[in-house]
Amino acid sequence: MDLEHLYEFAVLAESKNFSEAAEKLFISQSALSKHIKSLEQELGVPLFNRENRSATLNEYGQLLLPHALKISEIRYACLTDFHNKLNNINGAINICFEYPIFNLLASFEKENPNITIHVRHVPPHEMVEQLRSGKCELAFLYEKEEQKDLTSVFYRQDSLVAVLPNSHPLANQTSISLEQLKGENFIMLSQRAKEYAIAIEACQKAGFEPKIALSGCIGRDVVRFVKEEVGVSIMIKSFALQHQLDGVKFVDIISSTPVPCLYIYYRKNVQLSPCAKHLLDYINAKTIQNELIK
DSSP states (O other), X not given: OOHHHHHHHHHHXXXXXXXXXXXXXXXXXXXXXXXXXXXXXHHTSOOEEEETTEEEEOXXXXXXXXXXXXXXXXXXXXXXXXXXHHTOSOEXXXXXXXSOOHHHHHHHHHHOTTEEEEEEEOOHHHHHHHHHTTSOSEEEESSOOOOTTEEEEEEEEOOXXXXXXXXXXXXXXXXXXXXXXXXXXXXXXXXXXXXXXXHHHHHHHTTOOOEEEEEEEOHHHHHHHHHTTSOBEEEEHHHHGGGOOTTEXXXXXXXXXXXXXXXXXXXXXXXXXXXXXXXXXXXXXXXHHHHHOO
């Protein structure tokens, strides 16, 4: 049984889409389809329910999944150990992002000490040019930009959280509805920030206009004001988690307001460096574990 085919199976199981999985794996869609069919022939059963380009696991795929996950984890760990020992992947990666992803990058650098990551915070409208000019190799952006010369790979779907002081009556809840925050004083980011419009829309869908006590704040200052009980806030969860502070709780919000998906972009016709490919391999491995073991 080809271990690489099992890894590809796990990526497809997470992506549920042949085209998206092929982009993550840096192979053609036809090659991925061929490898999955080879795996199915070896096992003697189909593993996916197929409809156009989408693919969902059937009962046999569900049976194989936990084994494929273990093998995928071992595969990445093995490659990383050998890369570090042989020092055959070293250098730097230039990354630009709209919102911080420091936790992800810090854990990658810890496992890969021979790779240095240079990060740059870039406004969304400048990211495409940063990529095209070669100033950054990978870009993390909360928008689906249809650009013929760029490849976009889905990274994650985000959600909203309420930022509450520990003393707040709802601070110990696992999740709340926005209606429960009606009448609160809100501390908001800049009106130019994507979260501002998302938060306003979410409150309006919940049937109220938020009473804004402060706006124009940066993320860490929002959390500090919440700690001082000036008010509460609404943030994209991954952004909020970059600003954790004692005395403040992040509580999941149940809301129908869509939150943008985070995509990874890189140039389509320019070969990625070994360091960048290894980072994407790491992201694939972590995404598979996080999404499928729930």
